[in-house]
Amino acid sequence: MGALEAAAYRLIGTATCQIDRVADRYFCRLAPSSKPQKGAVLSSDDLKERFLNLVADENLRTRVAEKTEGVRNVILALAFGSLAAAQKDAG
Amino acid sequence: MARFLAPEAFSAATEDLSLLPFNLERTGTNQYLVANIVGDFIRLTEDELNRLIDLRIRPGDGLYEKAYAAHLISGTNQKAQRQLLAARLRSRMSFLQHVTPLHIFVVTLRCEHSCPYCQVSRQSTDRSRFDMSEETAMRALDIAFASPAARIKIEFQGGEPLLNFPMIKTIVAAAKSRSGKTVDFVIASNLALLDDVVLDFCKANNILLSTSLDGPADLHNKNRPRPGANSHELAVAGIRRAKEILGPDRVGALMTTTEASLDRVDDIIDEYLQLGLDGIFLRPLSPFGFAIKTKQFAKYDAQKWLDFYEHGLRRVLEINRQGTPFREFYASLLLTRMFSDRPIGYVDLRSPAGTGLGALVYNYDGSVFASDEGRMLAETGDNAFRLGHVDQDSYNSLILSDKLIGTISSSLTQCAPECSTCVYESHCGADPVYHHATQGDALGIKPLSAFCARQKGIMGLLLDILDNSPEDAAILRRWAAP
Numbered sequence: 201m202g203a204l205e206a207a208a209y210r211l212i213g214t215a216t217c218q219i220d221r222v223a224d225r226y227f228c229r230l231a232p233s234s235k236p237q238k239g240a241v242l243s244s245d246d247l248k249e250r251f252l253n254l255v256a257d258e259n260l261r262t263r264v265a266e267k268t269e270g271v272r273n274v275i276l277a278l279a280f281g282s283l284a285a286a287q288k289d290a291g
Numbered sequence: 292m293a294r295f296l297a298p299e300a301f302s303a304a305t306e307d308l309s310l311l312p313f314n315l316e317r318t319g320t321n322q323y324l325v326a327n328i329v330g331d332f333i334r335l336t337e338d339e340l341n342r343l344i345d346l347r348i349r350p351g352d353g354l355y356e357k358a359y360a361a362h363l364i365s366g367t368n369q370k371a372q373r374q375l376l377a378a379r380l381r382s383r384m385s386f387l388q389h390v391t392p393l394h395i396f397v398v399t400l401r402c403e404h405s406c407p408y409c410q411v412s413r414q415s416t417d418r419s420r421f422d423m424s425e426e427t428a429m430r431a432l433d434i435a436f437a438s439p440a441a442r443i444k445i446e447f448q449g450g451e452p453l454l455n456f457p458m459i460k461t462i463v464a465a466a467k468s469r470s471g472k473t474v475d476f477v478i479a480s481n482l483a484l485l486d487d488v489v490l491d492f493c494k495a496n497n498i499l500l501s502t503s504l505d506g507p508a509d510l511h512n513k514n515r516p517r518p519g520a521n522s523h524e525l526a527v528a529g530i531r532r533a534k535e536i537l538g539p540d541r542v543g544a545l546m547t548t549t550e551a552s553l554d555r556v557d558d559i560i561d562e563y564l565q566l567g568l569d570g571i572f573l574r575p576l577s578p579f580g581f582a583i584k585t586k587q588f589a590k591y592d593a594q595k596w597l598d599f600y601e602h603g604l605r606r607v608l609e610i611n612r613q614g615t616p617f618r619e620f621y622a623s624l625l626l627t628r629m630f631s632d633r634p635i636g637y638v639d640l641r642s643p644a645g646t647g648l649g650a651l652v653y654n655y656d657g658s659v660f661a662s663d664e665g666r667m668l669a670e671t672g673d674n675a676f677r678l679g680h681v682d683q684d685s686y687n688s689l690i691l692s693d694k695l696i697g698t699i700s701s702s703l704t705q706c707a708p709e710c711s712t713c714v715y716e717s718h719c720g721a722d723p724v725y726h727h728a729t730q731g732d733a734l735g736i737k738p739l740s741a742f743c744a745r746q747k748g749i750m751g752l753l754l755d756i757l758d759n760s761p762e763d764a765a766i767l768r769r770w771a772a773p
Contacts, residue, residue: 206709209708209709210709212736212738212739213739214738237738237739238594238738238744253317257317260344261315261712264310264313264315264344265312267309267310268310268312268313271309271373274373275311275312275373275376275377275380276377278374278377278378279378279384280381280384
């Protein structure tokens with residue numbers, strides 16, 4: 201659901217996406233903007249391809265975030281948090 | 292018996308590898324742009340990206356080496372790489388340690404120009420109402436000197452600040468008589484009123500001049516009308532005289548792009564070259580003041596401006612290839628972000644935003660704003676970025692005000708939708724005043740933001756040139772040097 205919502209957000213100005221959950225499935229209703237803010241009006245096929253690519257990319261981002269959350273926190277702590285202070289004290 | 296073990300014995304086991312944080316953006320069929328936590332870029336195919344995320348990589352397969360060099364993977368127990376990234380991140384964000392280095396004094400809102408794109412909504416009459424009083428100026432100076440920065444810059448703005456030159460002299464003398472800080476001074480002027488008295492004062496007090504030059508005479512005078520229709524003549528004469536008296540690097544010029552500029556970028560750049568200026572800052576119109584009232588802002592969109600910018604940047608690179616060093620300053624700022632970990636002072640390329648933390652603006656009437664654009668909004672009735680008044684507030688009450696903290700915390704790109712996962716995030720910034728002005732929200736909906744479109748467009752263009760045009764790439768890399 202998070203990937204679908206993020207992909208729908210990135211489509212703002214190009215198309216709208218209504219996401220409905222029915223049982224264990226999600227249905228995404230895409231409608232191109234009649235006056236898109238970016239680029240030309242997309243055909244149904246182009247819009248579908250664009251949306252699926254965005255969802256695929258969001259899934260990649262989710263996988264990266266899940267795998268790197270711990271080390272991201274360590275780097276941030278080393279840079280700005282208690283670990284940075286500890287390093288200064290040790291130095 | 293073999294003297295050495297087989298190569299595999301020296302390979303790091305895949306299970307000892309861990310992924311480091313990065314952002315990604317699809318750039319074409321099966322092509323991705325990837326940036327590590329400090330914004331170093333690398334291009335990967337879709338297959339490479341999937342292998343990287345799954346850690347299906349081995350020493351010697353090319354991707355392993357590429358990913359290690361780009362700080363996308365690390366040994367699980369390897370501390371040095373995490374410490375290196377943390378040190379780089381801390382350096383990049385160290386602008387936060389230098390709070391409020393810029394203090395803008397709007398010494399008058401009066402101006403003898405009548406520019407239709409004027410973003411500050413200048414006034415033409417009533418000296419008593421639109422000039423800063425000495426009492427207000429001294430209170431503002433108290434606040435500026437209470438800021439923690441050891442070195443501050445005081446910039447005089449208007450209207451046309453030289454219309455209240457006596458107040459500039461008073462403030463400079465008062466600032467220099469106070470101890471505890473190094474103070475730099477800048478006067479942002481159209482130079483129409485520049486004379487030898489002003490120049491002598493600037494020379495004696497080491498004051499920089501910053502002016503507006505929109506291009507050749509016909510374009511400049513169309514954009515910047517004044518009685519006598521001689522704005523260009525006076526600006527050019529002022530630049531030449533200031534270079535002569537103050538020195539070639541003591542006067543700078545800025546241009547603003549109007550609809551009439553869009554197909555004139557070569558002419559505009561040539562004008563700067565002919566004046567011996569060392570570069571140009573190609574700037575879009577901002578959505579404030581008369582630029583909105585006169586509908587100037589709505590006359591071109593982000594894509595038209597990007598086309599203008601690309602044409603201009605390629606012309607500037609051509610000038611460099613022909614042997615004349617000449618920069619496009621916005622590209623220079625972005626390249627400094629990309630190729631170094633030095634913090635930069637440019638408030639629009641920061642998150643947390645530079646509003647208030649980067650600058651305070653003291654308006655002619657004593658109101659204090661979080662940014663120059665904030666006071667521009669106030670002149671059209673929107674006080675969203677008015678932090679207080681010099682009569683009632685101290686430096687601490689302004690900087691720690693709920694309004695400023697709310698603005699900055701609600702616009703962080705590090706946790707905003709789309710921004711937080713954007714491949715360009717490390718080099719971009721929050722611009723809460725722009726997004727408030729255009730969308731009524733400090734954070735903004737980035738897919739609808741012209742600021743976002745311009746940022747992505749320019750950085751994408753720079754990366755394309757860096758990847759595909761070696762001679763131009765060498766020029767761009769030089770622009771990132773201090």
